[in-house]
Amino acid sequence: MEPIKILVTNQKGGVGKSTISANLAAYLCLQQGVKVSLIDFDKQGSSSRWAHKAPNIGIQVHQAELSFQSSGMTLLSARNALRKGSIGSDVSISDLTWMPSISEDFMMDFDLILVPTSTSKFELASTEIFVLQYALKHFAKFPISRQLILVVPSRVEREYSSANMPTNLSCLDHCLITPPVIRTDHIDQYVYEDFFCVSNDKIVSDYFCQFGEFIADKVKIKTEEKKTPVSKLISNLSIATKKLSILDHFRIGRKQGIHSVDQPIPQYLFKGDVKH
Numbered sequence: 001m002e003p004i005k006i007l008v009t010n011q012k013g014g015v016g017k018s019t020i021s022a023n024l025a026a027y028l029c030l031q032q033g034v035k036v037s038l039i040d041f042d043k044q045g046s047s048s049r050w051a052h053k054a055p056n057i058g059i060q061v062h063q064a065e066l067s068f069q070s071s072g073m074t075l076l077s078a079r080n081a082l083r084k085g086s087i088g089s090d091v092s093i094s095d096l097t098w099m100p101s102i103s104e105d106f107m108m109d110f111d112l113i114l115v116p117t118s119t120s121k122f123e124l125a126s127t128e129i130f131v132l133q134y135a136l137k138h139f140a141k142f143p144i145s146r147q148l149i150l151v152v153p154s155r156v157e158r159e160y161s162s163a164n165m166p167t168n169l170s171c172l173d174h175c176l177i178t179p180p181v182i183r184t185d186h187i188d189q190y191v192y193e194d195f196f197c198v199s200n201d202k203i204v205s206d207y208f209c210q211f212g213e214f215i216a217d218k219v220k221i222k223t224e225e226k227k228t229p230v231s232k233l234i235s236n237l238s239i240a241t242k243k244l245s246i247l248d249h250f251r252i253g254r255k256q257g258i259h260s261v262d263q264p265i266p267q268y269l270f271k272g273d274v275k276h
């Protein structure tokens with residue numbers, strides 16, 4: 001079956017993309033027994049170096065090269081790297097700093113988009129704009145999309161780790177906030193050496209495993225969804241279209257005085273398995 005593709009991205013630098021990519025790869029590999037590939041799109045190669053240098057736990061590591069000759073070439077080279085890097089894995093994780101020169105079409109190729117962000121007001125506001133701008137384009141293009149956008153509170157101080165992060169993203173059906181990745185003291189003891197999910201510091205491992213479990217659960221949901229035949233999706237879409245057309249007729253009927261304004265919209269339109 002086609003692998004589940006996860007993108008870890010934000011246009012902001014230094015938000016924890018590479019740290020989360022490398023450690024999530026390790027969590028899925030070690031704690032969930034999943035075949036994982038890590039595709040590092042960033043020139044610094046932070047996450048790929050981490051996974052290379054730390055004890056070999058079987059993560060397939062790929063360094064991707066993007067071509068910036070033209071926007072078409074950038075998209076083509078990104079898609080090529082994603083396809084090649086995902087071969088043979090159950091889950092691929094792509095670490096990428098978002099740049100406007102990359103077409104949003106590339107983001108649409110993923111099942112899950114993880115957007116790490118600090119909880120500071122400035123950074124959160126810029127993350128909200130980033131997510132909203134993308135979501136508007138994505139869901140306009142694919143109204144029955146199954147893609148999930150997961151905002152990851154990153155480097156959160158332990159004392160604030162249980163606090164809810166208020167965002168302006170709750171209007172989006174397909175956007176959730178994950179459990180936080182807490183700020184780890186002595187981070188350099190981990191970088192290139194070890195992984196959070198198996199840390200001797202129980203707080204570090206417990207928090208990261210909680211985050212990892214949340215993602216693993218979404219991966220399972222996406223895996224099940226991929227097994228749903230396309231014909232079922234098309235039939236859902238045609239039911240939705242039919243209901244909308246009945247609704248349109250009803251509205252026209254009201255305008256023309258065929259139905260009275262007080263007559264309620266038929267309830268059967270809102271029943272069944274199709275969400276409006």
Ligand SMILES: Nc1ncnc2c1ncn2[C@@H]1O[C@H](COP(=O)(O)OP(=O)(O)OP(=O)(O)O)[C@@H](O)[C@H]1O
Pocket residue numbers: 012013014015016017018019020042046097154155156181182183184185187191
């Ligand atoms: N949970 C954490 N606890 C402590 N320090 C962290 C944590 N996550 C990341 N850092 C540190 O924050 C800095 C930025 O992290 P990282 O390189 O993962 O971010 P990034 O978004 O990939 O950055 P870039 O945009 O440069 O690729 C690094 O110095 C990293 O060691």
Ligand SMILES: [Mg+2]
Pocket residue numbers: 017018019042046047
């Ligand atoms: Mg990075």
